[in-house]
Amino acid sequence: MTQHDIATILTEELHRIAPDIDPDDTDPAADLREEYDIDSMDFLTLVTALGKRLGLEMPEADYDQMRSFDALAGYLRARTG
Amino acid sequence: MSAFLMPSLGADMEAGTLVEQLLSPGDAVHRGDVIAAVETQKGVIEIEAFEDGILTEWLVPIGTKVPVGTPLATISTGAQDKPEPEVPGDIPPEEPPVKEPTPQPPMPEDLPFEEPMPEPPGPEIPPSDPQAGAPRLRITPAARRLATERGIDLATLSAAPGQTITRADIPGLAPTTKPPPPSDMRAAIAAAMSRSKREIPHYYLSHMTDMTAADAFVTATNQDRPPEERLLLGAVTAKAVARALKKYPEFNGHYTDDRFTPSNAVHLGLAIHIRGGGLVAPALFDTETKDLDTLMGDMRDLVERVRAGRFKARELSDATITLSSLGERGVDELYGVIYPPQVAIVGIGTPRLQPMIVDGAVAPRLAARLTLAADHRVSDGHRGALFLRAIDRNLQTPDSL
Numbered sequence: 242m243t244q245h246d247i248a249t250i251l252t253e254e255l256h257r258i259a260p261d262i263d264p265d266d267t268d269p270a271a272d273l274r275e276e277y278d279i280d281s282m283d284f285l286t287l288v289t290a291l292g293k294r295l296g297l298e299m300p301e302a303d304y305d306q307m308r309s310f311d312a313l314a315g316y317l318r319a320r321t322g
Numbered sequence: 323m324s325a326f327l328m329p330s331l332g333a334d335m336e337a338g339t340l341v342e343q344l345l346s347p348g349d350a351v352h353r354g355d356v357i358a359a360v361e362t363q364k365g366v367i368e369i370e371a372f373e374d375g376i377l378t379e380w381l382v383p384i385g386t387k388v389p390v391g392t393p394l395a396t397i398s399t400g401a402q403d404k405p406e407p408e409v410p411g412d413i414p415p416e417e418p419p420v421k422e423p424t425p426q427p428p429m430p431e432d433l434p435f436e437e438p439m440p441e442p443p444g445p446e447i448p449p450s451d452p453q454a455g456a457p458r459l460r461i462t463p464a465a466r467r468l469a470t471e472r473g474i475d476l477a478t479l480s481a482a483p484g485q486t487i488t489r490a491d492i493p494g495l496a497p498t499t500k501p502p503p504p505s506d507m508r509a510a511i512a513a514a515m516s517r518s519k520r521e522i523p524h525y526y527l528s529h530m531t532d533m534t535a536a537d538a539f540v541t542a543t544n545q546d547r548p549p550e551e552r553l554l555l556g557a558v559t560a561k562a563v564a565r566a567l568k569k570y571p572e573f574n575g576h577y578t579d580d581r582f583t584p585s586n587a588v589h590l591g592l593a594i595h596i597r598g599g600g601l602v603a604p605a606l607f608d609t610e611t612k613d614l615d616t617l618m619g620d621m622r623d624l625v626e627r628v629r630a631g632r633f634k635a636r637e638l639s640d641a642t643i644t645l646s647s648l649g650e651r652g653v654d655e656l657y658g659v660i661y662p663p664q665v666a667i668v669g670i671g672t673p674r675l676q677p678m679i680v681d682g683a684v685a686p687r688l689a690a691r692l693t694l695a696a697d698h699r700v701s702d703g704h705r706g707a708l709f710l711r712a713i714d715r716n717l718q719t720p721d722s723l
Contacts, residue, residue: 281649289550
């Protein structure tokens with residue numbers, strides 16, 4: 242899985258949840274929930290979708306490593322090799 | 323034979339547009355089946371049948387807007403109606419089906435809109451007119467006005483050759499990806515909330531609640547679960563409120579025709595904000611009888627459908643109390659406006675670490691403000707306070723929920 246693939250998948254899943262947000266208007270290093278205006282239910286939906294798509298568990302204890310777009314992409318990359 | 327009517331989905335609804343007929347004449351109808359979809363100010367609502375039978379006939383064509391109470395279809399409900407003669411006056415004989423040509427919602431001044439008046443084809447000025455230092459600006463009157471309002475120098479504006487500058491080209495009004503605010507939704511909220519503030523004598527209470535136990539319970543529960551089976555704190559609070567209502571029924575029900583009718587079941591309306599603006603509070607049915615996992619599944623389903631703008635009629639009309647949570651990115655406290663004909667709304671502020679006294683010592687605890695707005699025609703502050711404390715107590719023993 243290339244860097245590009247992960248970013249594309251993440252962008253797609255975010256778009257499903259927050260179709261009104263243009264990724265170009267967001268800061269990939271800033272708080273993901275703020276940037277995409279997502280609540281805990283949206284975030285759980287995102288984690289569920291990513292976990293299914295990439296075959297990952299994404300335990301709740303790791304949520305702190307998923308705070309921004311970049312952090313989450315890095316987290317996914319590290320686990321999909 | 324019985325008539326299937328355009329339902330009222332709340333005090334603020336006067337009419338709806340039939341947008342889908344999901345069954346054809348001759349099809350069997352079962353109680354609870356979704357047989358039609360109706361477009362209202364709140365979105366597309368699926369309408370369920372209330373009895374078993376056979377769909378005989380559609381009385382209203384798709385796309386027609388009709389007042390609440392208008393028969394949409396006839397359903398033959400069994401033996402007793404076989405010989406029933408057609409009562410001519412019973413079914414509106416092609417009563418002009420109030421064919422309002424779907425009135426356009428009033429357009430707020432500020433919406434970016436297509437310029438209605440194209441600039442008359444004036445004399446073509448070549449884009450690069452050598453002799454004109456300042457080529458004539460092609461700009462619509464509305465755009466010119468807006469630019470002036472915003473203090474923008476017209477000389478700084480430019481359009482592609484041959485194009486006319488419209489309002490959308492004026493800085494500060496660049497087209498965004500956001501849809502315009504759903505003005506219908508706003509109108510529905512305005513109607514319901516105005517009625518509430520006009521008719522319901524609200525009183526308000528607030529109570530600081532320790533959420534540490536509930537949060538720890540959710541964390542422990544989710545530890546070994548895949549994402550699709552995880553709980554959210556919201557499911558725990560929903561259950562805590564529903565259980566407290568069993569002892570305080572005067573907060574659960576409807577106030578209609580000058581009297582309060584408590585509800586045996588708790589159908590907790592969940593206030594869910596809609597991206598792009600607006601809010602709905604559809605019901606989680608039988609909240610008090612469901613275990614947390616079922617409740618969580620129902621909440622996921624509800625939120626998903628609300629985001630897609632599609633829910634069932636009963637979900638909008640049958641909620642018996644509302645719960646409004648600010649979630650993780652809100653503020654400390656909210657005081658709700660009761661959604662008529664309900665008589666109470668519980669609010670939960672954003673939980674955050676705060677100093678509290680535990681066993682005689684100050685300790686950082688995850689705490690949230692619980693609030694109640696309730697109808698003084700039905701209950702008093704004393705009972706309201708006991709109700710809030712009962713919710714608090716339930717949240718201290720989450721594994722019993």
